[in-house]
């Protein structure tokens with residue numbers, strides 16, 4: 392993931408290019424399938440916006456309607472203030488980078504980048520200057536005379552980026568551009584793409600199904616599900632305040648406590664009362680969502696003690712009485728406490744990833760510090776806790792509503 396904070400002090404680019412506006416765009420294919428379902432969206436000039444969602448959720452089709460590769464069945468698309476809905480791709484003046492970036496193998500890097508510049512009324516000197524500028528932008532100066540075969544996969548992706556940026560398009564569209572690269576290279580390219588975005592000031596629209604990429608790169612994320620936009624927000628907004636169970640479960644990992652709302656900020660989970668802050672559904676079935684790093688181990692209890700039955704009963708106090716109280720890890724003040732059974736522990740270097748089973752049979756996760764005073768073991772009955780401000784409530788149909 393990129394570290395945007397490390398570069399926050401850098402000056403913003405002087406010019407920010409065109410915004411993009413989608414107004415009730417729907418794309419229905421001839422087969423009857425709906426690729427995009429009534430999507431409205433406003434992307435600010437110079438923004439880095441990521442389309443995120445599972446396979447088939449409509450990310451690429453939405454990008455294709457912006458590029459002009461797919462004609463919307465209804466709705467309107469504006470780029471830099473102009474209605475482009477009826478324009479062919481070539482008239483939209485957009486930069487496009489795909490996962491399969493298809494460089495011409497027999498041409499040099501420089502020729503690949505120059506290819507689309509010819510016939511645009513630019514002088515030879517101007518073309519030369521633009522190519523060198525683009526090569527420098529993607530940090531490939533010195534490699535302009537090589538052919539694609541003579542450079543690495545990551546460098547080829549940079550050439551594709553340079554080729555798209557050399558036009559100085561107001562908007563750059565990227566569809567899974569890092570999908571073909573290995574993890575280490577993807578991480579490095581994310582940092583590069585962030586830097587380039589800051590330097591050029593171009594609006595970037597980026598498609599990915601990789602939540603890490605979306606969180607690390609974007610000013611805002613547009614989350615898609617079944618052709619619809621289900622949430623738009625900054626990475627922190629989507630991660631900290633998911634608006635639905637789908638958003639919570641697609642972006643990051645969660646502990647999900649399903650129950651019934653019992654007044655403002657209160658959810659009944661089995662026999663327990665869980666508190667949360669912020670808005671949510673007023674009544675009915677709902678779920679409290681807590682991220683693994685917000686969950687604290689309040690009490691590690693000996694597995695051989697009575698805590699094991701306490702998990703099944705759902706009464707926190709029984710765990711405290713029955714099990715040997717072996718550790719309190721700063722959870723003394725937490726407002727919410729729930730019993731759990733440790734069903735798996737995986738060492739992740741910076742933390743241990745502890746899989747928990749709750750009284751209702753659902754699973755959850757806790758990140759336990761590697762230097763925690765009393766390590767917990769597989770099979771332990773424990774009590775975990777969290778503060779109300781770290782819990783989000785989302786609508787979650789109960790069994791009766793699901794069956795209906």
Ligand SMILES: Nc1ncnc2c1ncn2[C@@H]1O[C@H](COP(=O)(O)OP(=O)(O)OP(=O)(O)O)[C@@H](O)[C@H]1O
Pocket residue numbers: 420421422424425426427444445446447448449450451452453600
């Ligand atoms: N040319 C097409 N003809 C018919 N249906 C299509 C066509 N292209 C896409 N679809 C359908 O539209 C829906 C959205 O597809 P789309 O490719 O936009 O999803 P996506 O989120 O980009 O998925 P992925 O991450 O797998 O690329 C899917 O149900 C898909 O099957």
